[in-house]
Amino acid sequence: MAKNLALILQEIFYFFSLALVIMIIMEIISPRIILVYFNLNYLFIFWFVSGFVLLIKR
């Protein structure tokens, strides 16, 4: 069970990592495409928290 949870947390961390990278690239290519709707700082916080929780679980 604990192993599965760690795997899920890992996948969620990957998801936020990929989302962050893609959205930053989209912002560089077309400024304000994301920022006008959504503050990427929130995504960064989610990414950081998911990574932190993953580290603790491991």
Add this chain to the structure above:
Amino acid sequence: MLKSFLAKWPSLYKLRLFLGLILLAIILVFLYFKIVPLGHITYSRSWPANWHSGQGFIGDFKPDNRLDVSQPLSPKIITDPVYFSVFTPRTFDSAVVTIKYRDRLNSTTPLIELGVLKDQLTGSYDLQPLQNNLLDHWRFNWPRLEDSESLLILQASKSYTSVSGFLSDLQAGFLKNCSGGPLACVAVYNYPLKLSYSLPDYVPLRPLVINQPLRGAHQFYLYLKNEPWRLNFNFLYLRQDSKSDPVTVNIWSGDKIIMTQTISDNSELNTGKTEIKSLNFRGQTQPAGVYKIEVKISNDVVIKKIESSSDKLSVIHKIWPVSGSGDLTLFTDAKQLRVQTSNPVSLGKIIFGGRTFDLNKTYQPFNYISGGLNSIINLKKDDLVLENNGVFAFAADNLLNPGVKSIDRYFLPGDNIKYIIASYSQPLENDGLKTASAKFNLIGADRVDGRYTFLISIPGLTGKTAAAGYLEIKEITINLKGKTLWQKIWP
């Protein structure tokens, strides 16, 4: 088949597929709102603001010192004008801007207008009406010949019973109860009325040289009548900033540009030293009539000298004489004058129509009303921006104004007006909140870094606090329309 395929997949792959699809959907949604494939979208902003994560499309009002800061959640405009920007992810062809507001304005501020920046170099805005209390007053006090959404025709007395009869007389140049012709007794608002204009006593080939330097963009009326003509401009580049200063001069006949010339400029070559360049127009004959000359330059360029083969040359609405020599006499056909300067040296006495006025503050517009029938302006010092709804000239004989009187910030009631033609709808009022809309053509509008710049103008609103009057904005909605994705791919 898909079910059996997925059933064989490990749970990890299913989770990855699920999260991948969510990410793909999020990206597609952002791309959809970037491209706006259907060609129309609506953005809005309300005050007090709801929580939102992003930066939003409609920016804050600027500058801050023209707002009442005692209630930051609900912006109150206390000084005219204020600006706001609208970010759009792509270009659009038209916009309908709807504003919900509450106003505490008085009789000195009858107008509220909304404008979009058309040309950053000259700072020209396409202004559209939101509220005109003068028209709203006359609408219920003068007989209405026509009162539809697109056209309002009012008459001081019931001279006409049909719109067609009025319009045909108007085009013929003869209106009932109007001895001086339509230009003398018709006023318009937001209505493009073009009337024929001629100068029967015009003497051709009487040249004119204007040696008075004029700073920044200017527009002129020039009268020509079947004659060989010339028009020369000398431009002085001040080089006070490092920006490039292109010069464009357009000659308009009616709604068409008939001649245009440009001087390109490369800011990298700026040496900090002043330069002089010139543009020369020549023509053999032109049909008799008024031509509009549009000089598009930044405030870093001065029109040093103008030479014209025709002496009928007037400056339209705004003139900025600069030279430092002073003792300048100007003529205008309007009874009102708005004066502003940013130069402390230019402060002092101004004589307008026989009355003496004291210009005692910089960066503050002063409105003066002529004391007599003539409207001669005597300036002891120049470097002043003079504006009104008429024309300016350096000699009384040079004045010509084919423009129809407009019910704008300079309009004085009782100006012998017998007819009013307008394209204007009164704001809707509900629970003390007014709602007004304005439609703009965005093709050719200035768009920098994806932002259109808008202006809210309340001429005459110059208070320091909300007690002197204010306009409180509650909501701005902007409905944008443009080409669809398919029209862009297959035009």
